[in-house]
Amino acid sequence: MSNNDNEWKRKIILFLTAQTISLFGSSLVQYAIIWHITLTTTSGVMMTISTVCGFLPQIVISLFAGVWIDRYNRKKMIMLADGMIASVTLIMAVLFLTGYQSIWLLFILLLIRSAGTGIQIPAYNAVIPQIVPKDKLMKVNGVNSSISSLMMFLSPAASGAILSITTIEATFFIDVITAVIGISIMLTIAVPSHANMTSRHKSNLLDIKQGFVYLKDHTLLKRLLLFLFVIMILISPAAFLTPLMVSRSFGGEVWRLTASEMTFSAGAIAGGIVIATWGGFRNRMHTTILACAFYGLLMVGLGVAPEFVMYLLFNFLIGITMPCFNAPITVLLQEKVESSMHGRIFSLVQVSNSCALPLGMVLFGPLGDIVRVESILIFAGIMVVACALYALFSKRFIAE
CATH class of the missing domain: 1.20.1250.20 (MFS general substrate transporter like domains)
Incomplete structure (x- = not known):
C-alpha cells in the first residue's frame, strides 16, 4: 500500500470519526428536545412550531452557506458550525439549570441548531471529494450512509435511556462534549484548499446568483x-x-x-x-x-x-x-x-x-x-x- 493510500484513508477515517461523534451528540439532543416538548405540552401546535423551527432556518441559511463554503476554508466552516451549535447548547443547559426552562427557549435552540446544520451538511459533502480519490467516492459515501443510519438507529433509544435516568440538561452537556471531541479531531486533519476559491470581496448575492x-x-x-x-x-x-x-x-x-x-x-x-x-x-x-x-x-x-x-x-x-x-x-x-x-x-x-x-x-x-x-x-x-x-x-x- 502506497503512502498516498495510507494518507487519504487516515484522513477520511479521522474525518468520519469526528463527524460521527458530533452527529451522535446532536441526534441525542434533537430527540431529547422533541420528546421534552411533546411530553410537557402535548400540543399539536407546539409540535408544528418545533417542526418549522427545524426546517425554516436551513432553507434560509443554505443559500448563503453555499457561498461561504466555496469562499472560505471548508474544514473551518464545519468546525465553526459545530462550535456555534455547541456554544448555544451550553448556554441553554446553563439557563435550564438556573431555572429558566421556557419552551420558547427550546424553539430558539432549534432555530440556531437548524441554521448550523444548514452550513455543516453542504460543507461536509464538499470536503469529502477534497480528501477521497474519485474512484473511492462511492465506497466512502456508502460507508458514510451506513454510519449516519446507525446513528439514527441508536439515537432514539440512547436519548430515551438518558432522559429516563437524568434531565434534559445532561443531554445538552453530552452534545457539548461530543462537539469538543469532534472539533479536536478535525484540528488534526489537513484538508487541501479547493481550487479557484471565490474572492472574499465579492457580494454574497452575486455569488448566489x-x-x-x-x-x-x-x-x-x-x-x-x-x-x-x-x-x-x-x-x-x-x-x-x-x-x-x-x-x-x-x-x-x-x-x-x-x-x-x-x-x-x-x-x-x-x-x-x-x-x-x-x-x-x-x-x-x-x-x-x-x-x-x-x-x-x-x-x-x-x-x-x-x-x-x-x-x-x-x-x-x-x-x-x-x-x-x-x-x-x-x-x-x-x-x-x-x-x-x-x-x-x-x-x-x-x-x-x-x-x-x-x-x-x-x-x-x-x-x-x-x-x-x-x-x-x-x-x-x-x-x-x-x-x-x-x-x-x-x-x-x-x-x-
Missing part, C-alpha cells in the same frame, strides 16, 4: 434537482404518515411505532453496506433510478401489507433502497460539479430537500384525514415508479 447561473447552464444538474424535488414530495407519505397508518391499521402500541422506526434504520444501515461493497452501476444515475423504482414498489407494498410483519419487511427493504438512491447522486455531484461550486450546489440540494418534504406533508397530510393512508402510499408509490421509468427511458437524466 452565480450558483443559479451554473445550475441553469448545466442541464443535467437542473433536471436532477427537479427530479429530486418531485421524488422527495412523493415519498413524504412514507416518511411522515406511516406512524399514523401503523396506529390505525395495526395498533397504537408504542412497540409497533418503535419497530417501524428501527426496521427502516436497520435497512438503511444494510443499504449503506450494500452500496459501499457493490459500488453501483458504472453509470451513477442507473443505480439511483433502479433504487427509486424499488422504493416506489415498496411504498405500494406498505399500502397493501395485510399483516404487521409484512409491513416491517417492506419497511426494512425501503431502508435498503435509500442509500442506493442518495449515495450515487452525492457522488455524481461530487464528480461532475467543479470543486469551486460544490458548496453552492450542495446547498441548493439542501434547500430543495428542506422545501420538498414539508410541501409533501402540506399536500398529503390533510389528505390522510380524508382517505386511508394505505391509499395515499399506493398512489404515491405508483407515481414514484412512473418518475423512475420516465427518467430511465427519456435519457435526459443519464450521465456517463
Whole structure:
C-alpha cells in the first residue's frame, strides 16, 4: 500500500470519526428536545412550531452557506458550525439549570441548531471529494450512509435511556462534549484548499446568483434537482404518515411505532453496506433510478401489507433502497460539479430537500384525514415508479 493510500484513508477515517461523534451528540439532543416538548405540552401546535423551527432556518441559511463554503476554508466552516451549535447548547443547559426552562427557549435552540446544520451538511459533502480519490467516492459515501443510519438507529433509544435516568440538561452537556471531541479531531486533519476559491470581496448575492447561473447552464444538474424535488414530495407519505397508518391499521402500541422506526434504520444501515461493497452501476444515475423504482414498489407494498410483519419487511427493504438512491447522486455531484461550486450546489440540494418534504406533508397530510393512508402510499408509490421509468427511458437524466 502506497503512502498516498495510507494518507487519504487516515484522513477520511479521522474525518468520519469526528463527524460521527458530533452527529451522535446532536441526534441525542434533537430527540431529547422533541420528546421534552411533546411530553410537557402535548400540543399539536407546539409540535408544528418545533417542526418549522427545524426546517425554516436551513432553507434560509443554505443559500448563503453555499457561498461561504466555496469562499472560505471548508474544514473551518464545519468546525465553526459545530462550535456555534455547541456554544448555544451550553448556554441553554446553563439557563435550564438556573431555572429558566421556557419552551420558547427550546424553539430558539432549534432555530440556531437548524441554521448550523444548514452550513455543516453542504460543507461536509464538499470536503469529502477534497480528501477521497474519485474512484473511492462511492465506497466512502456508502460507508458514510451506513454510519449516519446507525446513528439514527441508536439515537432514539440512547436519548430515551438518558432522559429516563437524568434531565434534559445532561443531554445538552453530552452534545457539548461530543462537539469538543469532534472539533479536536478535525484540528488534526489537513484538508487541501479547493481550487479557484471565490474572492472574499465579492457580494454574497452575486455569488448566489452565480450558483443559479451554473445550475441553469448545466442541464443535467437542473433536471436532477427537479427530479429530486418531485421524488422527495412523493415519498413524504412514507416518511411522515406511516406512524399514523401503523396506529390505525395495526395498533397504537408504542412497540409497533418503535419497530417501524428501527426496521427502516436497520435497512438503511444494510443499504449503506450494500452500496459501499457493490459500488453501483458504472453509470451513477442507473443505480439511483433502479433504487427509486424499488422504493416506489415498496411504498405500494406498505399500502397493501395485510399483516404487521409484512409491513416491517417492506419497511426494512425501503431502508435498503435509500442509500442506493442518495449515495450515487452525492457522488455524481461530487464528480461532475467543479470543486469551486460544490458548496453552492450542495446547498441548493439542501434547500430543495428542506422545501420538498414539508410541501409533501402540506399536500398529503390533510389528505390522510380524508382517505386511508394505505391509499395515499399506493398512489404515491405508483407515481414514484412512473418518475423512475420516465427518467430511465427519456435519457435526459443519464450521465456517463
